[in-house]
Amino acid sequence: MGKTVIVVEKYCDWLDSYSVIADNPNDEYIIHFMENGRNDIESLNTLYREIVKGDNFKVTGHSSKSYFIHDLPYDIIKTLNPGDVVAMPFVRYISIWKSLSKVPKGIRTIHMSEGFPETFGQIGYRIGFRGKRLKTYLSLPYAKLYSMLNKADICYFHAYPRFKNPFAKETRPMQIPPLVSSKRELLKDLLGDKKRPLILGGFGYDVFKMAQKLGINEYVASSKGLEIIIDGKIHPLKERISAEEILLSKNVSQIVGYTSNAILWAKLITPDMPVTCYAVTGLNKFASPFYGWYAKKILKKYGIDVKPEDKDMLTPINYK
Helix, strand or coil, rough: CCCEEEEECCCHHHHHHHHHHHHCHHHHEEEEECCCECCCCHHHHHHHHHHCCCEEEEEEEEECCCHHHHCHHHHHCCCCCCCCCEECCCCCCHHHHHHHHHHHCCCCEEEECHHHHHHHHHHHHHHHCCCHHHHHHHHHHHHHHHHHHHHHHEECCCCCCCCCCEEEEEECCCCCCCHHHHHHHHHHHCCCCCCCCEECCCCCHHHHHHHHHHCCCCCCCCCCCCCEEEECCCCCCCCCHHHHHHHHCEEEEEEEEEHHHHHHHHHCCCCCCCCEEEEEEEEEEEHHCCCCHHHHHHHHCCCCCCCCCCHHCCCCCCCC
């Protein structure tokens, strides 16, 4: 029996980890996650208990972000043996990415994708997602060379086959995860058999303002916290439910949102899902002035035309 070590920084990273587990079904699983307001051990234990289909896993949380991104990767590498598998968000932080070169031979490395921004390509990722500072542009030749020389072995990518992941030697199709039984039952109780629009809020877009402006009375929306919004009412949860998990429930009739990762997940789970997508200057301020340009170009290949930002749907955010 081999060992698979998985590093989950964002809650939605579990979606990528499902494909890792599906391809290594008989391994022992060690999952490390970042403890914060968007992640919790109860939700992850529930997920992996059903995905692994047994008790051959251990979930460990880390409250120090500094340790998580600077030291944990190297501590994990020390525990690996030939034949093991390690899955991390290698490109998300340069400190984690640097650890890739320290992984001994005989160990399979899997890149947990950042998602949408990685469809931009190696240079596009730097310009369109990391391009807030002048040094990003000055260092492009070095960044391109580093990206070419430091690739993980495999990436399961939700945008494949339209796009290959630029940071892995091999891109494999993402296997669509099942919705765990507890969440399937909960969503059935909350939503019934009626399909609703899924409204995606974030980066200034306010779910309630979006619903009001568009005249949508019955809808569902996720939250970063332990709650879900249904028809304008907030329902507290014991386990978090992401937008992608709502999509997995098959209770969604259409998506209304902005240029987010959930749009690509929707097209993977339900390719003919109707999508209304708005531009968002918040992401231009958070990520790069060119984020919107790249996002619009990518979504065009999915047949999605990005509408101009609607100020009436926004709640101001200070990105300083």
